[in-house]
Amino acid sequence: MLIYLLRHGLTAYNAEKRYQGQRDIPLSPEGRAQLCRADIQPKTVYITPLCRTRQTAEVLFPEADLVEVRDLQEMCFGSFEGRNFIEMEHDPDYLAWVDANCESPCPDGETKARFSARVCRAFSALVDKALADGEEMLVILAHGGTQMAAMERFALPHEDYYHWCAPNAGGYLLDARDWAAHRILHLVKTVQYTKEAAR
Secondary structure (H helix, E strand, O other): OEEEEEEOOOEHHHHOOEOOOOOOOOEOHHHHHHEOOOOOOOOEEEEOOOHHHHHHHHHHOOOOEEEEOHHHOOOOOHHHOOOEOOOOOOOHHHHHHHHOOOOOOOOOOOOHHHHHHHHHHHHHHHHHHHHHOOOOEEEEEEOHHHHHHHHHHHEEOOOOHHHHOOOOOEEEEEEOOOHHHHOOEEEEEEEEOEHHHHO
8 A cells, every 4th residue: 555645735834934833824825826736536635624734635636535634733832833933032932942852842732742642643543444444545635743753653764753844745655565564664755746846
């Protein structure tokens, strides 16, 4: 079975390098215009409750059924959401979080460890179900953090969390041949669903 693990298209917060987290920020007009229809036609695409994933999926996979999975949504950055690093360069809570390699809890938010555990549980359940159902393809369209958590935990070659944040509307094609025996996925290639990449 092949797995596509994709990131949503560009939002205004992405362009402004703001922490987006669980704020329900839509695609920007530019982000929507960049997208192109995907070269695969899955029956079902798993998205999150945040509208940027649904809006991206509607362009990439216009004929697919879209199924929301709450626990695949982005990390909650608490009081950092809506702000960028320039606006927080003197914020002691933010500086302490960065000094802790972003591993400590965000004020009113999640820790990276708790977020990763949440995502990996939901991701594993989808892979297990797709394999049990004899599916040949599983498509998940979520967030940069979702990709980083799942890829760090399950992907070969092993790379650290931050290595795995794909560009907007980009992601990974993975082979699940060793999932049942070893809970690992093999990276086949990266993919990008923007008009510029399709040229």
